[in-house]
Amino acid sequence: MGRYLIRRLLQFIPVFFGATFLIFALVFIMPGDPIRALSGDKPLAPEVVQALQERYHLDEPFYKQYAIYITNVFQGDFGTDFRGRPVSELMADRLPVTIRLALLAFAIEVVIGLTAGVVAGVRKGKFFDSLVLVATLAVLSIPVFVLGFIAQIIFGVKLGWFPISGYREGWMSLMLPAFVLASLSLAYIARLSRTSLVENLRADYVRTAKAKGLSSRRVIGIHTLRNSLIPVVTYLAVDLGALMGGAIITETIFNLPGLGRAVFDATRSQEGTVVVGIATFLVIVYMVANLLVDVLYGVLDPRIRYE
């Protein structure tokens, strides 16, 4: 296990630098002058432009700019917005909402998705199984933003069960967005756990367990579930990272003051530094989640450790 862990950690280093470099390079090669964007319609005096260029190291070569940027990121400095406020401060403000939303969505998808998937898998070919397959297919097909509006119209306006938008009622305001955010992964988890369970139920060790005369509850509950949930657990871990990044659309629709909404606002007001700063942070979160999944996979499935 130790060697496996070390190998995964070592592989993480190039991915970390590669991904941050990629974001940096993609932004760098784009046409457009950040200082012109900063000044707006009225051109700045050449001295001011030069001073700003020096202050933000825009006169340095490309690789040096990246080195400065990544050093700053390590120190928790993700740049500043147009008003001179550090992006890290903005993120600290917005992060709690996003984390709450992600956790709530996560809980919803685990409870509902897993239950639906396992029950469907056990009753393969029965009515409930078909129902789960059709329902998940429908949910997978409806884009998140369409689903969000439908939820607003039905549960917010028509039925009045939940607040339509905003964050004034705390957890209650998060319920509807959390369901919408969870929907896609929920459908995916249901399908994944069903397929995995169905495949494992045909395995030799299940037949052995049945032949020993164990009750079907014990065969499924103890022997099969444990093995068939491995891919689901690893998917869940990546998904927690993805939920935080995927909240952009949901937070925009429901007007929640989270990180995703901040990214959206920054693209509207053309504040490139904020977009890149938060994107870098989200990619790091996603990367760490991926790393944890690899480690978790090694813990759960010993075969993985001996590649």
Next chain:
Amino acid sequence: MSDKQDTPRGDSDPSGEEPVLYADTVGEYVPSDVVGRQAATAEHDDQSAFRQSPVLDEVVGDLPRTASLWGDAWRQLRRRPVFIISAILIVILVIISLFPGLFATHDPRDCNLIDSLLLPSSEHWFGTDLQGCDYYSRTLYGTRVSISIGIIVVFFVTIIAVIGGSVAGYYGGATDSIIGRITDIWFVIPTILGGIVILSLIRSRGIATVSLVLIVLGWATLLRLVRSSVLAVKANDYVDAARAMGASNPRIIMRHILPNAIAPVIIVSAIYVGVIIAAEAALSFLGVGLQLPAISWGLMISVAQQRIITAPHLLLFPGAFLSVTVFSFILMGDALRDALDPKLR
């Protein structure tokens, strides 16, 4: 036969859509289904000696006439309602996107402000938008953007993935490590997030720009799939046999490995068209995708969001079209998976 095996013969077509086999009796290349049919007939003749057994007769009689994966899959697909439904939907959507004028009742850009925000009626089937444009015609024209971006992006992504994935999987070693590490880096950048970062910096964005960005960001998952599929096929004995006969590496990849490794790629590509269409709509909805005056479902929904209570039809129709389009491609992927992946049968 072995010396002829290596004669280059139009190997430039890597897709191998119409697999062509060498038939030694005929002395020229014939489409595989012809060979397959001949082989099947020959088999029947050989077995005629055993025809006395009625049980065996039954078994032999039930044998599929061609045994190839594709022939088998096609026979399965033709009978499956899931495939038929999704194929019909996709054909309709493609026809609409090619010739929207055939079905539209109005010019989508010929708008009359007096008709602003009308509800659906016999004149305007889907009502009108804020500018008084016929919403039915606009929704139909929106098909064009979605279908073309979906197909363009998936076409190029598949090409990148097939080339990169088969090179990495087949050659292994340092080549595999380099391609693998690059893929790892791309893999941790979510498509929507990366798309927002890049597209928000581009001032004028058309179909080409959005497609390019989605291609640049979207190939990693599919490449991993091709690589693992190629690795699995590479272990087969017939690959060793081809190598022992002196076949070149590109020939082995294109003739022997890819035709057998491509099935999962086709399944995921079909689903991926739907995923890309949803991604384009999401980006346009967020205001970093296509821009007005382009006609795109994402843009229409973005405009509609301010009026979801007073004019819900503005949201409903493009939303429904978008969902049905994504649905048909996911369904097609499901149908292909059932037919092509024998493990899940």
